[in-house]
Amino acid sequence: xxxxxxxxxxxxxxxxxxxxxxxxxxxxxxxxxxxxxxxxxxxxxxxxxxxxxxxxxxxxxxxxxxxxxxxxxxxxxxxxxxxxxxxxxxxxxxxxxxxxxxxxxxxxxxxxxxxxxxx
Amino acid sequence: xxxxxxxxxxxxxxxxxxxxxxxxxxxxxxxxxxxxxxxxxxxxxxxxxxxxxxxxxxxxxxxxxxxxxxxxxxxxxxxxxxxxxxxxxxxxxxxxxxxxxxxxxxxxxxx
Numbered sequence: 001x002x003x004x005x006x007x008x009x010x011x012x013x014x015x016x017x018x019x020x021x022x023x024x025x026x027x028x029x030x031x032x033x034x035x036x037x038x039x040x041x042x043x044x045x046x047x048x049x050x051x052x053x054x055x056x057x058x059x060x061x062x063x064x065x066x067x068x069x070x071x072x073x074x075x076x077x078x079x080x081x082x083x084x085x086x087x088x089x090x091x092x093x094x095x096x097x098x099x100x101x102x103x104x105x106x107x108x109x110x111x112x113x114x115x116x117x118x119x
Numbered sequence: 120x121x122x123x124x125x126x127x128x129x130x131x132x133x134x135x136x137x138x139x140x141x142x143x144x145x146x147x148x149x150x151x152x153x154x155x156x157x158x159x160x161x162x163x164x165x166x167x168x169x170x171x172x173x174x175x176x177x178x179x180x181x182x183x184x185x186x187x188x189x190x191x192x193x194x195x196x197x198x199x200x201x202x203x204x205x206x207x208x209x210x211x212x213x214x215x216x217x218x219x220x221x222x223x224x225x226x227x228x229x230x
Contacts, residue, residue, distance in 0.1 A: 006162070034217045043206075044163070044220040051215075093162045095218070107153075108218050110162035 002028045002098050006111025013084055014119055021079045021114045023094030029074040030096035034108070035067070038091040050077045084118045091115050122146070123207045128225040131201075137194040139224050141207030144188040151212045152183060154192045156203040157223070163206065166192065170212070197228045 003026040013019050023033060031052050036044040048069050050056040056069035066088075068080040077096075081088055093113040097106060124142040131137040143152060153168040167174055167181045169190075174181040180193040194201055206223040210216050 004162075032215050036220075043222050044157075046217050046219065049215065049217055091160070095162075097215075106212050107165050107168070109165060110155075113160070113162045115160070 002026075002096075002107075002109045004094065004096050004109045004111040006094050006114055008114060009112060010115045010117075012117045012119065015085050016083055019081045019084055019116060021081075021092055021094070021116075023077045023079070023096065023111050025075045025096040025098075025109075028096075028098045030077075030098070031074060032097050033071055033077040034095040034097075035069060035077075035079050036093045036095065038093060038113075044093060047079075081116065084116070086118045089116055089118045122209050122219075123221055125205070125207055125221065125224045127222065128227070130227050130229055131194075131197045133199060133228050133230050134196055137192075137197040137201065137226060137228070139192040139194075139205050139207075139226065140189065141191070142189045143207070143209050146187050146209050149211050149213075150209045152181065152187075152190050153208045153210060153218065154179070154181065155206045155208065155218070155220075156201075157206070158200075158203045163220075166205075168212075197226075199228050199230060202226060202228045 005024045007022045033050045035047045038044045047062045048056045048058045050069045050071040052071050058064045071077040094111045097108045154166040155163040157163045169181045183190045204223040204225050
C-alpha cells in the first residue's frame with residue numbers, strides 16, 4: 001500500500017514551546033490530509049481536514065490558533081502545536097487519502113504517529 | 120459519531136481463524152465498509168474494504184451480509200503479530216469524508 005511518512009516519531013518539549021510535525025505522502029499525491037489525536041486507551045479523534053492550497057477545516061472544540069496546519073504541497077502537510085502545555089501531550093497521527101480514480105482506491109493511509117510529551 | 124458496533128474485545132488462539140464481527144445497520148447505499156487495525160503505539164493500518172460482495176486480499180477476508188447490515192473480518196490463520204485493535208468503519212468511497220473511528224475490537228492472539 002501507499003506510504004505516509006510522519007516525523008518526528010517522538011518529541012519531548014518544555015511547556016510554552018512550539019512543536020512542528022511533518023506528514024508526507026511518499027508515493028502518491030494527497031490533495032487531502034487529515035490530522036488525528038489519540039489519548040491513552042482512547043480511539044482516534046479527528047482534529048482537522050487539510051486541503052492542499054487552502055485553509056484547514058477544524059473539528060468542533062479544536063483551537064485553530066493553537067494547532068496550525070499547513071498543506072503547501074500535494075505531498076506535505078504540517079501540524080504545529082503552538083505554546084504547548086502538558087494537556088497537549090498526546091499521540092498525533094496524520095493521514096492522507098490516495099485519490100487515484102479506479103476500483104479499490106480512495107483509501108486513507110496513516111503515518112506512524114508522533115508521541116508528544118510536554119513537560 | 121461512529122456508525123458501527125463492535126465487541127470490545129476478543130481472544131483467538133494462534134493459528135486459528137479470527138472472526139471479528141461488526142454491525143452497521145444504518146449503512147446507506149453509497150457507503151463502503153472499511154477495516155483498519157492499530158497495533159500498539161502505531162498508526163492505523165488499512166486491511167480491506169467492500170461494498171456488498173465478499174472481498175479477499177493477502178491480509179484478510181471480508182464477508183458482508185446480503186442486507187449489508189453487518190460484516191465479519193476474517194484473519195484465516197492468526198499470529199501473535201495480529202494482536203491489535205480492529206476498527207470497522209463505514210464511509211462513502213468517494214468524496215472527502217474522513218474516517219471516523221469508534222472504539223473497535225481489541226483482538227488478543229494467544230499462543
